[in-house]
Amino acid sequence: xxxxxPHGGEDLIAPGTGGPAPGNAEDEAARVLSExxxxxLFAGPCTFMLGVTKEAYLPEAALIEVAFAGRSNVGKSSLIxxxxxxxxxxxxxxxPGRTQEINFFRLGDSLVLVDLPGYGFAQAPKxxxxxxxxxxxxxxxxRQPLRRVCLLIDGRHGLKASDRDAMTLMDRSxxxxxxxxxxxxxxxxxxxxxMIDKVAAELKGRPAAHPHIIASSAAEGWGLPExxxxxxxxxxxxxxx
Numbered sequence: 001x002x003x004x005x006p007h008g009g010e011d012l013i014a015p016g017t018g019g020p021a022p023g024n025a026e027d028e029a030a031r032v033l034s035e036x037x038x039x040x041l042f043a044g045p046c047t048f049m050l051g052v053t054k055e056a057y058l059p060e061a062a063l064i065e066v067a068f069a070g071r072s073n074v075g076k077s078s079l080i081x082x083x084x085x086x087x088x089x090x091x092x093x094x095x096p097g098r099t100q101e102i103n104f105f106r107l108g109d110s111l112v113l114v115d116l117p118g119y120g121f122a123q124a125p126k127x128x129x130x131x132x133x134x135x136x137x138x139x140x141x142x143r144q145p146l147r148r149v150c151l152l153i154d155g156r157h158g159l160k161a162s163d164r165d166a167m168t169l170m171d172r173s174x175x176x177x178x179x180x181x182x183x184x185x186x187x188x189x190x191x192x193x194x195m196i197d198k199v200a201a202e203l204k205g206r207p208a209a210h211p212h213i214i215a216s217s218a219a220e221g222w223g224l225p226e227x228x229x230x231x232x233x234x235x236x237x238x239x240x241x
Contacts, residue, residue, distance in 0.1 A: 031229075038228030041235070044108040046084045051101035053131075055138045059104060061145040065112045066231055069136070070152030071162055072118030075182040075218055079152065080105070080115055082218040083228060090115050100132065102139060110235040112145070120162040141173045147234055148176045148210075150227070155181040155195055155215065159202055171208045178210035179203065180227065185217040 052058055068076045077090035089105065103115040116139070117132040140149070149170060153163055170177045179199060184192055196213055203209040214230075216223030 034229040034233055035225045037236070038225065038230075038232035041108060041110060041232045042083055042228045043085065046086065046089060046105055046107045046113070048089065049104040049106050049112070051103045053101050053135065055135060058102070058139070058143070061143075063106070063110065063112050063145065064147045064235060065104075065114050065143065065145045066234065067114040067116055067139070067146060067149045068152060069116045069140075069149050069166060069177075070118060070182075071120040071154065071160060074118065074152045074154050076115055076118065076152055078218040079150075079180070079182060079216065079227075080113060082221065083224055084113075102135065111231065114139075114146075119166060120160065137169060140170060140175050146175065148178060148231075150180050151177045152180050152182050153199065155184040155192070156186050158195060158198060164202075167206055167209065171206050174208055176208055176210060178212065178214065178230070180214045180216050180223065182216055182218070184215045184222060185220045 050057075050059060068080060070076055080090040081087055084105075084107070090103065100117055102117065105113040105115070107113055116136050119133060119136065140146070151163070151166065151170075153159060167177065169175075181195065181199065184195075187195065192215060196215060200211075200213055203211070203213070214223045214226050216227065218224075
């Protein structure tokens with residue numbers, strides 16, 4: 001395990017510093033409050049609602065939604081399990097393309113988490129992959145309760161062509177998305193900040209991209225409090241009205 005966990009952007013903890021420089025007392029108090037609200041939300045009830053393979057079967061909107069998208073085997077299911085502290089909530093597999101449905105999970109009375117099928121490489125017939133891709137695009141373009149997409153990027157490899165295609169789709173559809181770099185514990189400490197900077201440079205000029213990148217590791221717990229905090233703030237501020 002690394003000595004210090006990355007947070008993303010300019011707040012990434014440098015080796016040996018013991019943590020980022022503290023802000024003022026008011027900002028720190030707000031951060032602590034937000035993280036505690038996020039911890040409580042994700043520690044509460046979280047239940048599987050349904051999985052759908054066709055647009056007609058999408059559930060009626062009851063709460064705001066946050067979707068998790070990314071290339072096949074980027075770690076979406078592992079991250080959802082880690083965020084909710086449940087080992088088997090979302091299915092995980094070493095086989096790319098295992099998630100073949102849009103899976104909905106209700107988080108208390110505040111939020112619905114949506115696990116999208118992985119795009120890019122998948123061990124499935126081309127026709128089936130094309131159907132998943134069409135379903136994802138239709139969901140992203142037309143889902144009224146969707147408030148944000150956590151776009152997961154493998155920190156070992158950075159952005160791929162399929163990731164850029166997904167960002168272009170969300171830019172055109174005005175769907176807000178935030179990049180979460182996964183598996184950051186798998187790369188050397190000295191490589192983490194350059195990877196964040198490289199991705200950040202590509203996000204400049206993309207209208208729907210959230211400016212802050214979160215560096216995470218489901219295995220080590222890096223970035224989880226920050227993700228929980230951001231999503232709980234989003235749930236508190238947003239409404240379907």
